[in-house]
Amino acid sequence: MGITLENVGIAVDDLDGAIAFFTDLGLTVLGRDEVSGEWADVAVGLDGNHARIAMLGTPDGHGRLELFEYIHPAAIPTEPTLPNEIGMHRVAFAVDDIDEALATAARHGCHPLRGVANYRDIYKLTYVRGPSGIIVMLAQDLTKA
Template sequence: MPITLENVGIAVRDLDEAIAFFTDLGLTVLGRDTVSGEWADTAVGLDGNHADIAMLQTPDGRGRLELFQYLHPDAIETEPTRPHEIGMHRVAFSVDDLDEALEIAVRHGCHPLRGVARYGDAYRLTYLRGPSGILVMLAEDLTKGSLPS
């Protein structure tokens, strides 16, 4: 059976803030909507499901991120996921220039958890906290072009 990843969905506390962060990193908003009704209750398994949603896409058209902000029932705040916890972990993006991506993230108040790491001669990468505490990994492929000094 063929299978294709459709998208990764993430609940956020402020949809506009999350959209601004991810579009500044280079994703494009494909559309926004408000969902509710019996079909949404059935699909999600939650009575009274009512949310504002946005679908974003990576520039290459291969990756999609669905962001949603619950209107009803009230969203439940939880502690941000830590890198070693079981369950939904992070969303990862390849970037052409990690330093530029981090400048964008910092403008949104998002900073690396510890710093920028180098994985041999292959990648420079970092984890940071994005909007609503989302763990975001940014990685620059050092095998594309010349290595930074």
């Protein structure tokens, strides 16, 4: 059986704000739509499903991120995920320059949970609390200097 990763989907409370954050990091908007109807109810398993969605892609063409903001039913706010909680954990991106990526994140009010770590002089990496509380890992490969 063949399998490939299609995308990672994340519910957000402000679609436009989340799009701005991720496009400033370098992703591009591949498409936007508003979805509802019986097919959406069946696919998602949620009656009355009505959402605004955006599909974003990484510059290399391999990664895709689907962001969605519920119109109906109302989104249910939750506490931001902690790094040690079970379940959907984070979305990770390789960046050419972690300092530049952090400056971009900071313009959106998003900052590292603790700081920037150096893993064996191979990676500089950090977890950033992104829009809607999403944990975003940024990693710079130091071997590609």
